[in-house]
Amino acid sequence: MLKEYLVFAILIGALALFIWGRWRYDIVALIALMATVACGAVPYRDTFLGFANPAVITVAAVMVLTEAIMSSGLIDVVVKRLAPATDNALLHIAVLTIMAAVLSAFMNNVGALALIMPIAMVTAAKQKRSPALLLMPIAFGSILGGMTTLIGTPPNILISTYRQEVVGKPFAMFDFTPVGLGVAIVGIVFIIFIGWRCIPKARLSKTSTEDIFSIDDYIAEVLVPAETVLVGKPITAIEEYITKEYAVLGLIRGNRKRLQFSEDEELQANDILIIEAGSKDLEQLINSAKLQLVGDATVTPEVLTSDNVGLAEAVIMPGSSIEGRTPARLQLGRRFGVHILAIARAGESFQQRLKNVRLRAGDILLLQGKSDNLSETIADIGFLPLADRGLRIGMEKGALKPVIVFVIAMILTATKILPVQIAFSGAVLAMILLNIIPIRKVYSSIDWSVIVLLGAMIPVGGALETTGGTTLIANAIASFSGHIPAVVILGLVMIITMTLSDVMNNAATAVVMSPIAVSIAQSLGYNVNPFLMAVAVGASSAFLTPIGHQNNTLVMGPGGYHFGDYWRMGLPLEILIIITALPLILWVWPLW
Structure with a gap:
């Protein structure tokens, strides 16, 4: 009995740390894992069993396959051909949001956003529109797209694997599609026609990141005259004459401008330094070291570039x-x-x-x-x-190879010839053997923080189940739900999952909520499938905060969003998702 309360306390502590955000989520997950091992809820031999979970292997494989497809240039060509259809603001939002959703259905949704985001920044600047108009809709669209397939998002993979443990059979590749696609369509229509209007007008006033970076306010060209004490000394000697931070960004000697140089290089008479500092600090440096300001007090950012x-x-x-x-x-x-x-x-x-x-x-x-x-x-x-990479004019030779390998893996999974973890791991191996992706890139393309999070949280979620914690929660809910309609209970599961997903990682939410949802279903005599689907939808509906999903975090800076901006579009979207998803779940996955 004591263990289950200790596991509850550990999970509440982990939730608090996730919300606090001071430590990375993989570190928090490891702390939770070590705590459950220390209290005896997870046996020593099972401590790292989560890393061998098929869901973890599948997530890693999807990351590698996503990188291989991105590197081929095929997606770039498709995206860039569609991008010119951006003259109309509504069409601009629609094209990029739909592209993000479609890509996210079949690849890692962070990777999908990484492909679309630079295009959004470039086209926004071209059309003199704020990136804020596009980036939140694109991020939300990519999250919605991930709901539609097994491989679209890690929570779906985790829930599918957990279903196999419960009923002996995982969810198939497109089992998520009837509900996920319906939710995605409704959500995207809302975003295109109504949602973007919820973005604060103050965010829409900045038309590019140039409005954010005002570096020309504190960069100046400074002459090193022959009489200064700095002549013959290394560039680092400037530190003696300025008390606060500065940066030497460039060196002009004669007719040659150098932006790459050694800090130990000796200064010569008539050198010109490109220095970044506050106006008062710059004045202090010039007066104390007897330097001279060249021309105006500031220079334009173009001085920081050269041919190479x-x-x-x-x-x-x-x-x-x-x-x-x-x-x-x-x-x-x-x-x-x-x-x-x-x-x-x-x-x-x-x-x-x-x-x-x-x-x-x-x-x-x-x-x-x-x-x-x-x-x-x-x-x-x-x-x-953030800028358009401009590295490819067209597709690389053999660009279709990774797509063909990926499609074969999907067919093998969809037809149930191979389990998803085997099919996709085999696809990674095939890409290595066919020289589609180098070994170095295989390892660098995996987001190891996500893998550590999953590998650590799976045993923690299992501990909640084995110690009887999930049964305790389920019985408590069952005792209060005698006369409550099943759809209300299902809705509560979805809302609780959504709430958790908004403040902690969605994969961790799926790990914790899946056993709880199954216990509730079993205690009330319902089929587990609709409850697992409710968790899947809820875990992927992190729209209220920038910390609930990686894509929300990614667009916060470039879009100039504040923490409180997300709920304005996210809250009505989540309400719409609940209204749409519940009847779809009950229609596709009956309670009995």
Whole structure:
């Protein structure tokens, strides 16, 4: 009896940590796992059994397959051909939202958003529209699209695997489609015609990220005259003459501008330094080191580019190893040749010491580096480039290969010839053997924070069941539901799942709610299928906050959204989903 209450306490503590957001969700999941092991709810031998769960293997395989298809260039070609249909604002929203939903049905929905988001940014700038008009609808569309198939979102995979444990048979590839597609269609129609109007007008006033990054306010060209004490000293000697943060972004010597240089390089007379600093700090440096300001007090961002050095904007991915670290610790300049020029969060740029800013998921960074491989370098670091990558004119040779392999895996799964984890793992192996994707990219394309989250939370969810916690909850609900219609109980399960999904990771929500939903169904004598479907819909309906789903977090910075902006469109959307999903579930998956 004590163990079940300890597991309850651990889950409540984990929920509090998820909401707090100070620690990454994979770390929180590991804490919860270790706590359940420590209290004896999870046997030692089963501690890491979650990592061998078919759902975890399937999620990892889908991530790799998504990367292979994205790298082929095929999706880019399709997206770019549809993107010009953006003259009308309503059509602009519709085209990109529907594309995001369709792609999310068959690939990782974060990957789908990563494909559409740069196109949205470029087309928004071209049409002089705010990215905020497009990004929240696209993010919500990608989440809705993920509901429609087994592989569209991790919660569906987890729920399917759990069903196999309960009734001996998992959900098939398109078992989610009747309900998921109906919900997605209704949701997307709402977003296109009504939802986007709920975005605050203040967010729609900024027509591009140039309005967020005002770097020309604090970048100046400074001359090093012959009489200054800095001549013959390394560039780092500037630190002696300025008390606050600064950054040397470029060096002009003679007729040559260099944006990549060693900080130990000795300064020469008549060198011109491109320096980033606050106006008072810049004045202090000039006066104390006897430097001279060249021309106006500020320069335009174009001075930060050259033939082989360019600028790029990128957003920090949720779960990235970059989260929680500072630019000073990352040392991107030394490791990757990339410099952070500016940081924006929730639509506002930092006018402070960037070196010590603790980075968060959704932050936008203005980066400087070698232009020939800047986008690839940014992606390798763990950022999502926001500009149109422009790396391909057309499809790469053999671009259809990954699609063919992927379709074969889907057919094998849909026809039940192979279980999904075997079919998709085999597809990954086939892509490696066919040289479609290199081994290095296989491992780098997997979001290991998600894998750790799933592998850790599955035993925790199992502990809730084995200690009798789910039965306790189910019996409590059953005792109060004697005269309550089944549709109300089903709706409550969906609403509770939605609420949890809005404040914690949706996969973790599915792990916790699936056994509870099944216990409720069994205690009331109902079929488990409609209750599992209610959990599937609820877990994928994270529209009230930017923390409920990775895609919501990703668009927060580029869209300039605030935390309280999401519920304006998300709340009516979630109500509409409940109204749509409940009759569909009861029609497709009867209670008896």
